Amino acid sequence: MIRKLTSFSTRHRWMTIVVWTILGAALSFVGNSMMYDVTDSQAGDFLPKKYDSAVALRIAEEEFGAKPDPNALTVLVARDDGGRLTVGDQRRIADTAADLGRERIIAAKPEPLMKDHSQTPRVSAGAVAPDKSFRLLTVSLDGNPSDPGLQDVYKEFRDTAKDEFADADMRVGFTGGIASTVDDTEAEEDTAKIVSSLTMGLIVLLNVLVFRSLAAAFVPLIAVALIGGVASGAVVGAAKLFDISLDASTPSLIGVVLLGIGIDYFLFLMFRFREQLRNHPEQNARTAAAETTGRVGSAITSAALTIVAAFATLGLASFGQFRVLGPAIAISVLVMLLASLTLMPALLAVLGRGMFWPARAWKKEHTGGFAARLGHAVSSRPLRYALGSLVLLGALGAGALGIKMSYDQQGRHETAAVRTAEQISRSLPAGVSDPHTVYVRSTNGEEIKQSSLTGMTRSLAKAEGVGEVGKPVLSKDRTAARVDLLLSVRSDSQKARDLVSGPVRETAARTAPEGTQAYVTGTAAIFADISTAVEKDLRLVFPVAALLIAVILFLLLRSLLAPVVLMLAVGLGFLATLGASTLLFQHGLDRPGVSFTLPLVLFLFVVALGTDYNILITDRIREEMEKPVPARHAVAEAVRHTAPAIATAGIVLAGSFASLAASPATQEIGFATGLGILLSSLVLSLVLVPALAAMLGRGLWWPRRSGRTPGHHRVPDGPHAPQQEYRPQPYGQPSPYQSYGQPSPYQQPSQHPEYQPYEADPARAQHRPTR
Helix, strand or coil, X not given: CHHHHHHHHHHCHHHHHHHHHHHHXXXXXXXXXXXXXXEECCHHHHCCCCCHHHHHHHHHHHHHCCCCCCCCEEEEXXXXXXXXXXXXXXXXXXXXXXXXXHCCECCCCCCCCCCCCCECCEEEEEEECCCCCCEEEEEECCCCCCCHHHHHHHHHHHHHHHHHHHHCCEEEEEECHHHHHHHHHHHHHHHHHHHHHHHHHHHHHHHHHHHCEHHHHHHHHHHHXXXXXXXXXHHHHHHHHCCCCEECCHHHHHHHHHHHHHHHHHHHHHHHHHHHHHHCCCCCHHHHHHHHHHHHHHHHHHHHHHHHHHHHHHHHCCCHHHHHHHHHHHHHHXXXXXXXXXXXHHHHHHHHHHHHCECCHXXXXXXXXXXXXXXXXXXXXXXXXXXXXXXXXXHHHXXXXXXXXXXXXXXXXXXHHHHHHHHHHCCCCCCCCCCEEEEEEECCCCCCCHHHHHHHHHHHHHCCCEEEECCCEECCCCCEEEEEEEECCCCCCHHHHXXXXXXXXXXXXXXXXXXXXXXXXXXXXXXXXXXXXXXHHHHHHHHHHHHHHHHHHHHHHCXXXXXXXXXXXXXXXXXXXXXXXXXXXXXXXXXXXXXXXXXXXXXXXXXXXXXXXXXXXXXXXXXXXXXXXXXXXXXXXXXXXHHHHHHHHHHHHHHHHHHHHHCHHHHHHHHHHHHHXXXXXXXXHHHHHHXXXXXXXXXXXXCCCCCXXXXXXXXXXXXCCCHHHHCCCCCCCCCHHHHXXXXXXXXXXXXXXXXXXXXXXXXXXXXXXXX
16 A cells, blocks of 8 residues: 555656645645634633533533633733822723723734734723732733734734823733733744744754755755645644634644654655665666655554554543644644655655765765664674663653642743732732632522622631632522632642632532532632543553554564563653653752643653654664574664664754743753653664664564575574674674684575675675675
């Protein structure tokens, strides 16, 4: 199937390129235009309906017509001279607020398919500081706070409010909701541009250094950008079709994943394409591209399917952010896989040897170099290198002992919104800009009396962590009630979550009127429930994802032992990465813990993406072991051929993920995934797995029998083989068989061209010394 697909794409190479170009342009436009219509920044919307805060949100919407607004912002108004607000000042504040609430904001003309965000903001009066130093206003806008169109509307409102209050000798500050989102975006804008430029520069520089060619440096980037556009449109289309809301962080994660694995797959193909052209100079580019993709295609397909399978298991998660992230990335990776088997071979078939112009050295095979020395060292002393790798991974993994989960927002920028929030918290309860609510609903259909809520409100006011409790408000049919409360601590802190999930909920449940039930919602309540959901999801997703990856490895390698070896290796890599992240963030930077999403995201990215490199090296080891050579010689050859591709691809993918560390919100994920990819590529794939393969020999493929080919003797290997006779020698040195006066099995003629001895290749033969 893979060979038929690649053969078709290389025969019709220009048509393949044109079709992908058209799809890329069209779907990129659709994805960019409609992405914000299918994203949701409200974490509470992703909670299962059974959780306490989710029930409260439904009551709010059904009984009071209220829905949490991610764009609600708090405006602080104070005198320019810092004095106390007079009665006249407060009257002017109220009048100006009313004027702002009547003035429609006209947004810039939107692009086709994009939403027009023109609207009239809703402005209402809020609390006054006890010392009369400021007054608060609450403002709400409709739309997705991540949408640049709505952000422009907010900026227009912000500038207008500043000007109008300035005319009354007042100053204003904005915090919460879309104000914080915009400030964070502006604070990260320059950093994001620099990081993006550095990431692209890293990819170009590595490709230029490795291939000595500008085409090899820029063609993969252009192709991956085109494929990314197709994937973006496909994800948006699927979300629209199935009426699914994506988390606001999904588009950026998809972009990073596609950039990394797209460049990886292109590198795998280019290295093997270059080898194919070197070994078969008589072949034309189309034949070489088809043959290359036919050989590497199964490894790329298996690597991509491990990612798809791993992320598809997130569809089993109860927490909606995970449940929608998985299919979105799975769709994107499937698009990249299809492009890897069609568009990339077509580009290689068109460019041919021009892909590596103006370099010429690649036409001659070099048997020396770092990759060759590494392959010889690992295969000749596998126990030493295996133990060294295990000690390194074990030392890092020990850091995971005592790991704690944190739901705090770490490393926030010192923005105007943060400073405004701090000023408010010095005079009012810390939760004033982010109130929590207790919803009470009748369980027997009877009306709730206002007086029956008095006991509950008094008890809540005395509960630990509660700074202020509002008066109860009844619904129209009086079967539900709402009680607002302000926490005495920041709503986005672990302390707030502990208080809400403990004393506040216990007090509300215990003192609710007879025949009713109380539910608490708000930022702290929602994240307390999210923590419970995530813990359950981790226990479900981990084993299912591991099982699916193991099945795919079994189908690719057709062995029982090899998949076990690879799964144990990537498992150690995951623990080492998690331990290193814990050591840095929890212990080194003295944070409450690591981000609650880190273990799951890290498991999926490091295990699924890291398995790519293990698949590539293992597939090449199997290919080399099918030749009539000692197993350790096969391992050395596999490392020599694949080490440059794996090392380059690993650094590129790690650099792509490391770019996420530039943002405080994704700092931990960026560091951890970057480190995990480096460990997977440089330690697991190039040292540990080859060392284990050299130790196990052809027994690695048990119960499959390997090493027998027509016309050849079986080459002994494995732990019981006479190792002094088959120890790999440095390249260019005589074979150990010659030292014993024995003919080398891989010098005997073969009826199978693909099993021809290495000396049959003139490029290799010129390096062989004569006896």
